[in-house]
Amino acid sequence: xxxxxxxxxxxxxxxxxxxxxxxxxxxxxxxxxxxxxxxxxxxxxxxxxxxxxxxxxxxxxxxxxxxxxxxxxxxxxxxxxxxxxxxxxxxxxxxxxxxxxxxxxxxxxxxxxx
Amino acid sequence: xxxxxxxxxxxxxxxxxxxxxxxxxxxxxxxxxxxxxxxxxxxxxxxxxxxxxxxxxxxxxxxxxxxxxxxxxxxxxxxxxxxxxxxxxxxxxxxxxxxxxxxxxxxxxxxxx
Numbered sequence: 001x002x003x004x005x006x007x008x009x010x011x012x013x014x015x016x017x018x019x020x021x022x023x024x025x026x027x028x029x030x031x032x033x034x035x036x037x038x039x040x041x042x043x044x045x046x047x048x049x050x051x052x053x054x055x056x057x058x059x060x061x062x063x064x065x066x067x068x069x070x071x072x073x074x075x076x077x078x079x080x081x082x083x084x085x086x087x088x089x090x091x092x093x094x095x096x097x098x099x100x101x102x103x104x105x106x107x108x109x110x111x112x113x114x
Numbered sequence: 115x116x117x118x119x120x121x122x123x124x125x126x127x128x129x130x131x132x133x134x135x136x137x138x139x140x141x142x143x144x145x146x147x148x149x150x151x152x153x154x155x156x157x158x159x160x161x162x163x164x165x166x167x168x169x170x171x172x173x174x175x176x177x178x179x180x181x182x183x184x185x186x187x188x189x190x191x192x193x194x195x196x197x198x199x200x201x202x203x204x205x206x207x208x209x210x211x212x213x214x215x216x217x218x219x220x221x222x223x224x225x226x227x
Contacts, residue, residue, distance in 0.1 A: 042220055043118075043120075043204055043218035046216065090157065100145050100164075100208055100216065101162060102159060102206075104149075104157035107156065107157075
């Protein structure tokens with residue numbers, strides 16, 4: 001069975017500091033991994049995805065994530081936080097044959113302080 | 115290009131009533147998925163349709179149903195509403211059968227009173 005664990009329901013950083021949001025997955029088959037961002041009263045926006053190509057994935061807004069099979073991790077990073085990055089972030093897993101079903105983590109709310 | 119459109123954006127219903135939510139995918143997208151988002155349970159998969167066929171269904175009671183039309187537009191229906199059905203319902207579409215690049219709509223906020 002597939003599952004996703006996001007460590008830390010709330011993360012707070014200062015503007016300009018490194019952003020690190022943690023995601024670990026469990027999958028019995030090769031996974032496809034995603035990070036989504038959700039702003040208040042909005043839907044989900046895809047930040048980046050891993051689909052078995054390069055293990056270091058670059059996304060929008062300066063975010064990137066690295067797929068580490070040995071650690072079953074897909075942590076999201078951004079070198080320098082901006083106030084506009086404050087939002088909720090969701091890690092998700094899917095897999096071939098899953099008919100486009102996404103399994104989401106519980107989410108991490110990112111706060112950015114001036 | 116237009117994104118995924120969900121209507122209505124907000125809805126208030128009474129317990130026992132039924133409700134229909136609509137989702138218009140991005141033009142050319144043939145796969146539509148539905149998710150329920152609540153503070154307690156998070157984001158949960160409801161079902162997925164591709165070319166009018168339901169290919170996958172989540173662990174929800176039979177009160178939750180859906181369908182997809184020939185133009186790829188999708189509707190979901192919830193009958194005999196319960197207070198616990200209050201949630202944000204999100205629709206996502208993707209271009210092909212296994213695209214893994216889902217685009218989400220802004221959702222329909224359903225409140226059951």
